[in-house]
Amino acid sequence: AQKVTQAQTEISVVEKEDVTLDCVYETRDTTYYLFWYKQPPSGELVFLIRRNSFDEQNEISGRYSWNFQKSTSSFNFTITASQVVDSAVYFCALSGDYGGSQGNLIFGKGTKLSVKP
Amino acid sequence: EAGVAQSPRYKIIEKRQSVAFWCNPISGHATLYWYQQILGQGPKLLIQFQNNGVVDDSQLPKDRFSAERLKGVDSTLKIQPAKLEDSAVYLCASSFTENNEQFFGPGTRLTVL
Numbered sequence: 450a451q452k453v454t455q456a457q458t459e460i461s462v463v464e465k466e467d468v469t470l471d472c473v474y475e476t477r478d479t480t481y482y483l484f485w486y487k488q489p490p491s492g493e494l495v496f497l498i499r500r501n502s503f504d505e506q507n508e509i510s511g512r513y514s515w516n517f518q519k520s521t522s523s524f525n526f527t528i529t530a531s532q533v534v535d536s537a538v539y540f541c542a543l544s545g546d547y548g549g550s551q552g553n554l555i556f557g558k559g560t561k562l563s564v565k566p
Numbered sequence: 567e568a569g570v571a572q573s574p575r576y577k578i579i580e581k582r583q584s585v586a587f588w589c590n591p592i593s594g595h596a597t598l599y600w601y602q603q604i605l606g607q608g609p610k611l612l613i614q615f616q617n618n619g620v621v622d623d624s625q626l627p628k629d630r631f632s633a634e635r636l637k638g639v640d641s642t643l644k645i646q647p648a649k650l651e652d653s654a655v656y657l658c659a660s661s662f663t664e665n666n667e668q669f670f671g672p673g674t675r676l677t678v679l
Contacts, residue, residue, distance in 0.1 A: 484668075544665055553622055
């Protein structure tokens with residue numbers, strides 16, 4: 450079965466601190482995709498990144514960076530120099546190429562990040 | 567480029583009543599999804615369409631929920647009759663194809679009293 454675990458329920462940091470959100474996944478698929486989404490208080494899910502299982506290169510986008518390690522089944526997300534606008538719930542998600550259900554996103558329970566000024 | 571549109575944004579109904587939600591995906595996106603997000607949890611897929619065909623409805627409570635995408639564009643999700651446990655946010659998403667990034671609409675917050 451596919452599963453995504455975000456062990457951190459809530460994290461609180463002070464502005465300008467770096468913060469890492471953990472994501473551990475389980476899948477039997479050899480081809481799969483990992484995603485991060487941001488859900489601000491307004492409620493709309495905002496796409497941040499998609500990685501496929503064959504691409505283990507880390508990615509950096511501005512203050513955001515992602516560390517994908519197949520050996521530990523982890524896809525962690527780091528925000529450098531956090532800002533108040535980063536306050537949101539962050540979801541890690543997984544989809545695979547199994548059966549006829551490609552694209553079905555399996556979400557973790559989310560990590561609520563609060564950045565205080 | 568216009569995003570995924572959903573209406574209504576909020577709905578309050580009594581249990582055993584019926585309700586319908588509407589979604590218009592991003593133009594050109596063949597795959598459309600309906601998710602249910604209960605407070606404090608991640609979204610859970612209810613149904614996935616590829617054009618106007620159902621790809622996956624294994625988690626759709628078919629005794630009360632139904633969905634259609636007749637012309638392969640807009641979609642409606644219906645609940646009849648509603649139960650208290652259906653109180654949630656119903657999210658519609660679309661993607662160019664399966665396994666591409668999904669773009670989500672603002673959601674419909676349903677409260678069943």
